[in-house]
Amino acid sequence: MFSCCHFIKGANRSLLLDTQRDSYYLVPNSMPDFISSVSNLDLDHTLSEYDQGDYEIALQYVEFLIKNDLAFFCDSAEEAAAFLPISMAWQYPSEVTNAVIEVDNLVFIPAITHCIGTFFIPTLHVIFLCPVVNIDHLWNLIKPFNGLSNKSIQISFENKDQITVEHLTDFCYHHPKIELIIAFNSQIETSAKMFGCSLVFTKQKDFSKAACGSIQQEYFNTGLRHFTESIQHNTCLNRKISIDSEGNIKNCPSMVESYGKIWDTTILQAIEKPGFKNMWNISKDEIMVCKDCEFRHICTDCRAYLETPENPHSKPLKCGYNPYNNTWTDWSINPLKQQPIIYYGLNEL
Structure with missing residues (x-):
């Protein structure tokens, strides 16, 4: 695959992110597993060892990647090794961004x-x-x-x-x-x-303050800078x-x-005061439910309004997505969220 393309594996499906084209695809969890197993190997030889059912699925994956310009063929393992991965390090020359x-x-x-x-x-x-x-x-x-x-x-x-x-x-x-x-x-x-x-x-x-923290697909960010920052830091509060x-x-x-x-x-x-940076490094991989979500590294976050207010690693209260059944619902009418909604006084808005 091109080095600008990355899989984000969720509980039920995966997201294939193309940071160069600012786009993404939703794919089965078996696709990243397959790509990991065949990367830099002789594809024909590898596929020949598959049974008919798996062979057809694998072939569909390859065709999908090539058709969408997400991957390419190399003539040898040596040639493939020459294409280096993009660094996942996140740096910015400012203490506050x-x-x-x-x-x-x-x-x-x-x-x-x-x-x-x-x-x-x-x-x-x-x-x-x-x-x-x-x-x-x-x-x-x-x-x-x-x-x-x-x-x-x-x-x-x-x-x-x-x-x-x-x-x-x-x-x-x-x-x-x-x-x-x-x-x-x-x-x-x-x-x-x-x-x-x-x-x-x-x-x-x-x-006002009560209107912030809403998690919506319209706010997704598919750029490389956001993606690499998300892996290491909290994309809402970092810097x-x-x-x-x-x-x-x-x-x-x-x-x-x-x-x-x-x-x-x-x-x-x-x-520089104690506590100011406490939330800067809470990444999505550490947050309850979010860590199982395929959207986690293109998503925003919120640590001000939480499903479990006493837990700093709780899922954002204003997120209506369920990564276990891949559905979006209105968070404000979810019966399980009514107690924290009252706790934060959001029921008065």
Whole structure:
């Protein structure tokens, strides 16, 4: 197989991930077992030892891989050995890779930008919980963040239906750093791509802390960077910092623990405090149920809302997928989840 292709084995089936093409296939668990047994061997000789039933299945697997450009033939074992595997090491030249910032009080903005401006953070996600009246107001709100040294910005705001796709098209053109805009509580559900920026209008009403942690297929990430990070780290919390609406520095705005306030603690001081990095290395292979899921290394995660709140390795509460029967259901109406839903106060939303 090409080195950009990887199997993720689940309880009931496997996922074949192609990180180069950002795509995946759902396949039987017997396929990775077969590929492992024949890799770098004489295929004709190996298949000749199979009985008729297994031979036909194996041949279907080979045809599937070749047809989808996931594997290739070599003339010799020596030639095959020359194709080296991709390193699964994950590295990034920044102590923090992303920050989630809640803005509810505009008075806090100077303190927020000063706090994060002293530390290089490649990606910022700014959630405006305060009303955004019109497009001119949005221009003024984003200006302090646009001047920081980060590479990209994602913004979310409540749409009072004063802001349209046409407004945001011009906005994106003049703000090349912005890669994602989410307008929540909109009257419509639509999306678009403008000047390298993804625009999402959603009817979702609540974008506060209680709205985070949702596990959905739409959030799957099939890139190599996400895949390698997932093998070793937690893809939600690793190298993340957040500033909540009250100025608390946390690993995630939905978490209870605060490691200081933006006006008396630097980012570096916060992340070096005991406990801040505790969740960074909890990978999907260590999480209950997730470790048996074929989607685990392309999936997001959440440690703030858990099926078993006292267990840091519990399955995310807001995941409705069952890897043992391969079905998706609405997590919020699952009878087995009602107790933790009440525990977190999510039943009041």
